[in-house]
Amino acid sequence: MAGSYGFAMDQKDIVSLLITTVGSFIQDRLVSKEQRTQHKEQCAERLAAEDGSCDKDTEVLYSDQAVLANLDWGIEALEEAIDTSNTETKLARLDHAEKMLQVCAMLNSYQRTAGVPNFYLSAWAHLYLSYLWNLRNNTENSVLHVLEMFIVDPFFSRIDFAPELWKDLFLPHTSSIVGWYSEARLDGSNSRFFRFVIYC
Numbered sequence: 001m002a003g004s005y006g007f008a009m010d011q012k013d014i015v016s017l018l019i020t021t022v023g024s025f026i027q028d029r030l031v032s033k034e035q036r037t038q039h040k041e042q043c044a045e046r047l048a049a050e051d052g053s054c055d056k057d058t059e060v061l062y063s064d065q066a067v068l069a070n071l072d073w074g075i076e077a078l079e080e081a082i083d084t085s086n087t088e089t090k091l092a093r094l095d096h097a098e099k100m101l102q103v104c105a106m107l108n109s110y111q112r113t114a115g116v117p118n119f120y121l122s123a124w125a126h127l128y129l130s131y132l133w134n135l136r137n138n139t140e141n142s143v144l145h146v147l148e149m150f151i152v153d154p155f156f157s158r159i160d161f162a163p164e165l166w167k168d169l170f171l172p173h174t175s176s177i178v179g180w181y182s183e184a185r186l187d188g189s190n191s192r193f194f195r196f197v198i199y200c
Contacts, residue, residue: 022143025165026134050116064114074100078128101125123153127161
């Protein structure tokens with residue numbers, strides 16, 4: 001793996017980069033409740049917009065409502081774990097948050113829930129599971145959930161969930177492609193390949 005870092009990276013270098021970069025990103029998010037709250041509101045607005053684009057005559061199933069509720073409860077439980085200073089309460093809230101968030105993390109990415117693409121819900125859940133495992137001092141699982149977030153939904157992970165992390169992890173290795181894409185757009189190219197690049 002080589003990029004603008006100027007040298008080939010071996011497996012240990014990649015793991016070290018992931019741990020350092022992801023760890024720094026998560027710590028920044030965990031110390032800023034205001035940023036987490038603002039981010040949740042932005043994502044909720046997108047969910048409302050997606051839901052509003054569906055047929056108004058379509059009835060939302062109870063099971064769909066339950067899935068969305070699990071995501072909300074999971075985030076709420078995680079926030080309570082962050083806020084408490086009681087170790088026993090913290091561990092209990094983390095366990096509850098994990099159960100709730102896993103419901104969305106394991107959704108079929110090719111389907112929808114209450115009109116919302118499952119890949120969006122799943123990526124959002126993986127982001128919070130990465131916070132959760134960081135709070136449990138398990139860096140490996142925390143990094144894995146971040147990577148899963150980008151795999152499940154690369155587009156919204158880049159623009160909604162972790163734009164700064166995408167810039168740190170992926171942009172240095174794709175700058176030439178992004179430049180090529182920008183030039184192609186100026187030239188009026190409309191190929192399927194160029195449209196694909198911007199989503200990655």
